[in-house]
Amino acid sequence: MPPPEQELATKVLQIQSKRFYLDVKQNRRGRFIKVAEVGPAGRKSRLLFAMSTALELRDHLTSFSEIYASLGPPNPDNLPEDGKLKSEVMMKENRRYYLDLKENSRGRFLRISQTIARGGPRSQVAVPAQGMIEFRDALTDLLEEFGNEDDELYGFKGELPEARRMRIENKNFYFDVGQNSRGIYMRVSEVM
Missing domain, CATH: 3.30.2450.30 (Secreted effector protein pipB2 fold)
Incomplete structure (x- = not known):
């Protein structure tokens, strides 16, 4: 737990x-x-x-x-x-x-x-x-x-890239870079 x-x-x-x-x-x-x-x-x-x-x-x-x-x-x-x-x-x-x-x-x-x-x-x-x-x-x-x-917690020294948004036709795509206890990752979200 x-x-x-x-x-x-x-x-x-x-x-x-x-x-x-x-x-x-x-x-x-x-x-x-x-x-x-x-x-x-x-x-x-x-x-x-x-x-x-x-x-x-x-x-x-x-x-x-x-x-x-x-x-x-x-x-x-x-x-x-x-x-x-x-x-x-x-x-x-x-x-x-x-x-x-x-x-x-x-x-x-x-x-x-x-x-x-x-x-x-x-x-x-x-x-x-x-x-x-x-x-x-x-x-x-x-x-x-x-x-x-x-x-200190994640061992990363520096800034992560800023989040980005891209619009294609009637959809928005969000690209978010983050970090957690497992490392650095990028989340891609699609919003209509």
Whole structure:
């Protein structure tokens, strides 16, 4: 029987009326970060990040917070049509992460959502924009303390190729390179 999941550390953030839990966990596949958002009514949303993905997320949080700081006060009469002020996509293994700095009548926020390459439900959390730096700093603390042990765990030193997508007629093909305890592999997914 494989060893159970271990919780190594937790940071709790209170940003406006939301509580965020950033947990470093470890299981047989390695370390990862779980981000859980608990809203005022107790509703929970959660996202999972490999340590290397969390590093990339931290860098994006820095650039998104710089853009937010340069925006000036919100103007409810001049909202962007789709609400988006800036967007980025991170592709890691079989997951897609969408980062959208948005604005609506209640204010500005960063929506981080995750999907699995083969479709499926989208999980998301929404961080109020004024809490992005606090969120990034908590994530940075956890990354500095628990590091990126993926390279040591698998014996691979270097970056894996980025995920690729190819469209042929009405089909999308996703090529994701990943690694696990058995080595490096490529997953090919077909989506119609």
